[in-house]
Amino acid sequence: MIYLKLAYRNMRRSLRDYAIYFFTIVLSVMIFYSFNSLKDQPVMVEVCRQAGIESNIIAVLLGFASFFVAFIVAALVLYSNNFIIRRRKREWGTYLLLGMNQGAVARMLFLETLGVGAIAYLLGIVTGVLFSGLMSVLFATLLEVAFPARIFTFSLYSILLTGVFYTLIFIGVGIMGSFSVSRHSLASLLVANRTNEAYKARNHWVTVMLGIVSLAVLGFGYWIGYRAIANSNFNPMNPVFILVAALMVVGSFGFFYVGLGFVFSILCRIDRFRWKGLNTFTMQQILKKVNSNTLVLTAANILLAMIITSVVFLVAFQSLLKQNQAGALPYAYAVLYLEPDDVVGFDAVANANPLNPLLKKLAITRYLTEVSSSDLVLPQDTDKNDSPILSFNDSCSAVGMSEYNAVRQAKGLNPVNLDEGVIAIQTGALSQPFTEKIQKAAGQGLSLNLAGSSYTVGQVVSEPFVSVVSSSMCMLVVPDEAVAELLPDGAATTLMYEYANGQDPILEENLLNEINRVGRGYWTSKQEEAANLKMIQVFIMFPGLFVEIILLLACGSVLGLQQLIETVDSARHYQGLYNLGAEDRQIHRSIFQQVTFYFFVPVALAILHSLVALSAFNKLLGGRL
Amino acid sequence: MESILQISDLTKVYGFRGNHYPALNGLSLGVGKGEFLGVMGPSGSGKTTLLNIIATIDRGSRGVVMINGQDTQRMRRGDLTRFRREHLGFIFQDYNLLDTLTLRENICLPLSIANQTPAEIKARLSSVTQTFGLHDVLDKFPAQVSGGQKQRAAAARAIISNPTMVLADEPTGALDSSSAKVLLQTLEKMNQSLGITILMVTHDATAASYCNRIVFLKDGRIISELRRAAQQPRRAFFDQILSVVALMGEKEAE
Ligand SMILES: Nc1ncnc2c1ncn2[C@@H]1O[C@H](COP(=O)(O)OP(=O)(O)OP(=O)(O)O)[C@@H](O)[C@H]1O
Numbered sequence: 001m002i003y004l005k006l007a008y009r010n011m012r013r014s015l016r017d018y019a020i021y022f023f024t025i026v027l028s029v030m031i032f033y034s035f036n037s038l039k040d041q042p043v044m045v046e047v048c049r050q051a052g053i054e055s056n057i058i059a060v061l062l063g064f065a066s067f068f069v070a071f072i073v074a075a076l077v078l079y080s081n082n083f084i085i086r087r088r089k090r091e092w093g094t095y096l097l098l099g100m101n102q103g104a105v106a107r108m109l110f111l112e113t114l115g116v117g118a119i120a121y122l123l124g125i126v127t128g129v130l131f132s133g134l135m136s137v138l139f140a141t142l143l144e145v146a147f148p149a150r151i152f153t154f155s156l157y158s159i160l161l162t163g164v165f166y167t168l169i170f171i172g173v174g175i176m177g178s179f180s181v182s183r184h185s186l187a188s189l190l191v192a193n194r195t196n197e198a199y200k201a202r203n204h205w206v207t208v209m210l211g212i213v214s215l216a217v218l219g220f221g222y223w224i225g226y227r228a229i230a231n232s233n234f235n236p237m238n239p240v241f242i243l244v245a246a247l248m249v250v251g252s253f254g255f256f257y258v259g260l261g262f263v264f265s266i267l268c269r270i271d272r273f274r275w276k277g278l279n280t281f282t283m284q285q286i287l288k289k290v291n292s293n294t295l296v297l298t299a300a301n302i303l304l305a306m307i308i309t310s311v312v313f314l315v316a317f318q319s320l321l322k323q324n325q326a327g328a329l330p331y332a333y334a335v336l337y338l339e340p341d342d343v344v345g346f347d348a349v350a351n352a353n354p355l356n357p358l359l360k361k362l363a364i365t366r367y368l369t370e371v372s373s374s375d376l377v378l379p380q381d382t383d384k385n386d387s388p389i390l391s392f393n394d395s396c397s398a399v400g401m402s403e404y405n406a407v408r409q410a411k412g413l414n415p416v417n418l419d420e421g422v423i424a425i426q427t428g429a430l431s432q433p434f435t436e437k438i439q440k441a442a443g444q445g446l447s448l449n450l451a452g453s454s455y456t457v458g459q460v461v462s463e464p465f466v467s468v469v470s471s472s473m474c475m476l477v478v479p480d481e482a483v484a485e486l487l488p489d490g491a492a493t494t495l496m497y498e499y500a501n502g503q504d505p506i507l508e509e510n511l512l513n514e515i516n517r518v519g520r521g522y523w524t525s526k527q528e529e530a531a532n533l534k535m536i537q538v539f540i541m542f543p544g545l546f547v548e549i550i551l552l553l554a555c556g557s558v559l560g561l562q563q564l565i566e567t568v569d570s571a572r573h574y575q576g577l578y579n580l581g582a583e584d585r586q587i588h589r590s591i592f593q594q595v596t597f598y599f600f601v602p603v604a605l606a607i608l609h610s611l612v613a614l615s616a617f618n619k620l621l622g623g624r625l
Numbered sequence: 626m627e628s629i630l631q632i633s634d635l636t637k638v639y640g641f642r643g644n645h646y647p648a649l650n651g652l653s654l655g656v657g658k659g660e661f662l663g664v665m666g667p668s669g670s671g672k673t674t675l676l677n678i679i680a681t682i683d684r685g686s687r688g689v690v691m692i693n694g695q696d697t698q699r700m701r702r703g704d705l706t707r708f709r710r711e712h713l714g715f716i717f718q719d720y721n722l723l724d725t726l727t728l729r730e731n732i733c734l735p736l737s738i739a740n741q742t743p744a745e746i747k748a749r750l751s752s753v754t755q756t757f758g759l760h761d762v763l764d765k766f767p768a769q770v771s772g773g774q775k776q777r778a779a780a781a782r783a784i785i786s787n788p789t790m791v792l793a794d795e796p797t798g799a800l801d802s803s804s805a806k807v808l809l810q811t812l813e814k815m816n817q818s819l820g821i822t823i824l825m826v827t828h829d830a831t832a833a834s835y836c837n838r839i840v841f842l843k844d845g846r847i848i849s850e851l852r853r854a855a856q857q858p859r860r861a862f863f864d865q866i867l868s869v870v871a872l873m874g875e876k877e878a879e
């Protein structure tokens with residue numbers, strides 16, 4: 001049959017086009033599958049189990065991102081489909097000319113797309129399983145989670161979801177393709193390859209103005225973002241970050257859309273540069289690509305910035321936490337949130353142990369005060385957008401100096417000595433700007449009122465105290481006699497135990513039994529603290545990074561695909577340049593420059609974003625990052 | 626007259642294994658410096674093939690092509706590029722201008738490729754824009770100008786590097802008759818006042834009548850030749866061309 005033979009020959013001739021199409025679909029299936037299988041990943045399941053969280057919650061948390069992924073993946077398929085349609089219009093024109101009717105051509109196209117799609121789907125699932133398994137290994141290593149027994153997993157849910165999603169896309173794509181065959185006149189199909197899109201030229205001054213505006217927007221975003229992170233107590237829920245995100249997106253978009261044109265139009269003023277080799281051609285080529293892909297470039301750039309920031313932050317923060325955690329709990333075991341009366345019972349349990357002579361113990365009780373966090377800083381330094389954990393309306397608790405110093409001594413730190421009428425303030429380790437504000441107020445003679453007497457602040461100590469998790473609380477250290485005037489703050493007594501020769505599982509069990517008996521108290525230990533911290537990090541970082549990397553991969557593949565398609569499409573231009581006497585070397589260099597520049601610009605801008613964010617976090621943590 | 630192009634016994638065979646098709650069949654041709662040569666012939670007679678070989682974009686299967694005393698059939702790819710840059714200019718039917726560059730940048734491209742200094746480029750540019758009357762459209766993009774202007778820009782690009790010879794494959798093919806006339810007059814002026822050798826493939830007898838010699842190709846061979854006599858009016862030359870074309874058509878019919 002002549003049609004079949006024709007189709008086969010055409011297919012062979014456009015093998016490269018088909019390969020591009022096919023691998024794009026494979027890649028997109030892989031991305032979609034990996035994203036949706038996150039909640040079934042063994043590492044994730046294990047993390048959720050340890051944290052005691054239902055792993056389905058991940059799907060809920062990622063609701064928004066999943067729309068984004070679906071959108072990008074659909075765009076990827078549509079884009080590559082458009083490419084194949086564009087490349088094959090000529091061929092369809094020939095079929096029509098040969099007398100094949102439009103319905104038949106459309107049907108052929110539809111079946112072809114479906115066939116390629118089905119094979120790509122299967123291959124995509126397999127690569128998705130491999131990819132997400134490898135990602136899990138990477139994260140398990142990075143976050144120091146124990147490896148699960150199984151690395152690779154077939155997530156039935158995601159396989160089905162991917163199947164349904166792609167069926168829908170392919171039906172859409174098939175209908176679109178058939179439309180585009182029947183909508184076009186024969187003549188326009190036959191000359192399809194020759195027409196190239198009209199190139200829009202922009203007004204020079206508009207470019208300059210918009211370029212300056214977009215840089216200003218970016219700078220403004222940096223400024224507010226930096227202040228929101230570094231200058232008050234960092235609160236991730238601060239609504240100002242929505243504004244910052246919007247400014248970053250708008251600014252980056254503007255930079256790609258006009259900023260680059262602005263830079264190039266300046267470069268074009270320099271004759272020595274402009275008239276050298278293929279420079280002008282290369283610049284205009286880059287500009288054309290950047291301009292027509294601004295949205296994707298912006299998304300890739302922002303995602304890249306998020307990934308760089310979170311990875312650097314994660315790595316640095318982990319070592320920071322390790323240091324702090326080492327000094328947080330002086331003894332192996334602690335029971336928090338007890339009533340002062342409970343102490344006797346717990347001491348009895350501890351003393352009943354055969355190792356009793358080696359027992360070391362500490363007790364510390366917090367007392368209620370009228371002082372709130374906002375009293376500790378100057379009025380102009382209060383910020384209504386501060387963290388809810390550290391709301392300025394919280395009242396501060398107080399501890400007696402001798403109990404406090406006993407804990408410090410157990411940690412091997414110098415005691416704090418307070419004169420008559422002087423107190424100290426203990427802040428957490430993780431809010432340096434807040435500590436600085438208190439120091440500033442103290443330097444200006446801050447005085448506080450406790451049970452009718454007035455005290456000045458002699459010293460501000462910034463360190464985690466007892467538990468890292470709650471270490472950002474601030475606490476007043478007051479002379480012992482002042483404590484006598486205050487009321488205990490509910491269940492606010494903490495007990496700490498350890499045997500001089502190390503840990504003892506029997507003590508651990510007995511203490512837990514006692515907690516059950518009195519029906520109060522929160523158990524923790526050095527080991528527990530470490531595990532808790534890790535859970536928090538893992539739970540925050542793992543899904544976040546996983547999603548960011550997948551999204552970046554999605555954006556990256558859109559950009560890569562466009563590069564590839566663009567190069568294939570402009571083969572005619574390169575032949576033209578060769579005819580004009582351009583050497584192969586010059587042409588290759590131009591292509592290389594286009595590709596590297598195209599990828600380098602979003603990366604460079606992303607690095608700039610991350611540097612600003614990281615330097616703000618560094619300020620927040622007092623230069624300890 | 627000093628010879629600039631000397632082709633002897635050029636053969637070009639397309640296809641492979643028993644499936645040969647000779648597009649050029651032992652063709653010989655000499656072109657003198659300063660000639661305006663037209664190449665005519667029915668479709669498939671090998672005109673584009675001949676032009677591409679002269680342009681060093683393609684190679685012949687047998688035979689010798691000497692341009693300015695150099696045998697282009699025996700040059701390496703790198704040398705060919707340099708040779709093309711220094712000796713040849715091209716005008717294509719579909720202009721082949723880069724749509725992202727302004728006409729100014731398009732016209733100057735061969736010079737920037739050859740790494741000329743900005744001062745030289747500027748000087749050359751102002752001289753060719755004068756010849757082609759492109760002053761007002763230099764900073765426009767190809768999509769913003771007419772077909773005739775595009776083709777004149779392409780012609781300007783072809784001569785900006787002072788080539789020994791300009792090759793044009795149906796340069797008026799996509800133009801309406803008045804734009805075609807402007808282009809042809811400019812080519813004629815280029816040939817007469819600047820002494821540039823031009824080799825133009827065309828189907829159109831009107832276009833051919835601007836030349837001073839015409840060779841007729843058929844089945845890869847030159848079957849006839851016409852030379853415009855000194856002072857011969859273009860109209861008379863045109864009639865002469867038409868009669869040769871008609872004669873060839875009759876032979877075809879037999
Ligand atoms: N790349 C190729 N492969 C095989 N055959 C070719 C190739 N290029 C040209 N031919 C054949 O060589 C012959 C001469 O082609 P050429 O393009 O030189 O003709 P032409 O005189 O320019 O025709 P037209 O006036 O239609 O442009 C034609 O029969 C053509 O089919």
Ligand SMILES: [Mg+2]
Nearest residue numbers: 672673674794
């Ligand atoms: Mg031809």
